[in-house]
Amino acid sequence: MKRKLKAILVFGFVKDLHSEDEDLSSVGSGEGENDINILKALCTIRPVEGEEGIPLINRVIEPDVARLAKFRQKTEKLHNCFKTPANVDFEWIPMTFQEYISQKKANDVKFDVVHFIHSIYYVEVEDVLLHCYENELGRKGIILTISHEEENPMLKFREKFPDQRVASFPRNRDAVAVASERGWKYVVCPGDSNNLDITTIFDSFSREGNYLLDFLSNRVNVRQNEDKESLEKILKFWEEQSFINEHGRRIVELRDNAVIILKGFGH
Numbered sequence: 001m002k003r004k005l006k007a008i009l010v011f012g013f014v015k016d017l018h019s020e021d022e023d024l025s026s027v028g029s030g031e032g033e034n035d036i037n038i039l040k041a042l043c044t045i046r047p048v049e050g051e052e053g054i055p056l057i058n059r060v061i062e063p064d065v066a067r068l069a070k071f072r073q074k075t076e077k078l079h080n081c082f083k084t085p086a087n088v089d090f091e092w093i094p095m096t097f098q099e100y101i102s103q104k105k106a107n108d109v110k111f112d113v114v115h116f117i118h119s120i121y122y123v124e125v126e127d128v129l130l131h132c133y134e135n136e137l138g139r140k141g142i143i144l145t146i147s148h149e150e151e152n153p154m155l156k157f158r159e160k161f162p163d164q165r166v167a168s169f170p171r172n173r174d175a176v177a178v179a180s181e182r183g184w185k186y187v188v189c190p191g192d193s194n195n196l197d198i199t200t201i202f203d204s205f206s207r208e209g210n211y212l213l214d215f216l217s218n219r220v221n222v223r224q225n226e227d228k229e230s231l232e233k234i235l236k237f238w239e240e241q242s243f244i245n246e247h248g249r250r251i252v253e254l255r256d257n258a259v260i261i262l263k264g265f266g267h
């Protein structure tokens, strides 16, 4: 269900793009689960009569080489996943998006879709969107960013417990601000929602729980590094943000939203 919604979101807008090749650039791909779902959606657009399948270039920019390798492995059997014949060429770029921009050639290929799925957090939003709009997209194209929606407890956590190391935490509202300031056409859509079982974070002996607590809090070794009082406040925060389900598990709902910036689609 979760993946399907993302796919529909993309499909709804991409079907109006070029009638020749589709070129896709994904930033911060991780292990590719979401990228593959987007590819699947793109591959349902065609073939039109007489066409074998949609030719597609997917440029993947991901600095974590281990994650990139896992994504690459998944693509070896990718054709089995598609309902229609697909013809996807991958370009694997093991670097940050900032490094990628700095070495980009002026005559490089243009893309139809550039997406940031939970990766906008690691870039300077205005610079990067401007770069994508002007240099990565061709005459017509879309930029998609999916990130936590404002009421998402992970964002609330960052507001309540600011991280001294990080001045600000980019989010979709920053993408909206850039788009409206520049007069770009954009839409904001509700994203999917995940119910995450956080029961184990309250068990100090649970290895999984301690990893999960670090992930939720965006900190390392929370239980070791925080003093008793702050640890209690952090756990109290997660207790308040969660509910107990019918199986007695403590659940937190993490909801996303999406910003889609459209270039060349008129106003």
Ligand SMILES: C[S@@+](CC[C@H](N)C(=O)[O-])C[C@H]1O[C@@H](n2cnc3c(N)ncnc32)[C@H](O)[C@@H]1O
Residues within 6 Å of the ligand: 027, 028, 029, 030, 031, 032, 033, 034, 061, 062, 063, 064, 067, 095, 096, 097, 098, 116, 117, 118, 119, 122, 123
């Ligand atoms: C939260 S994960 C999201 C992964 C994937 N897009 C998904 O939706 O499952 C963020 C990814 O962004 C990558 N990343 C971190 N900093 C980055 C940067 N400066 N440029 C590009 N990717 C970056 C991380 O290595 C990580 O794989």
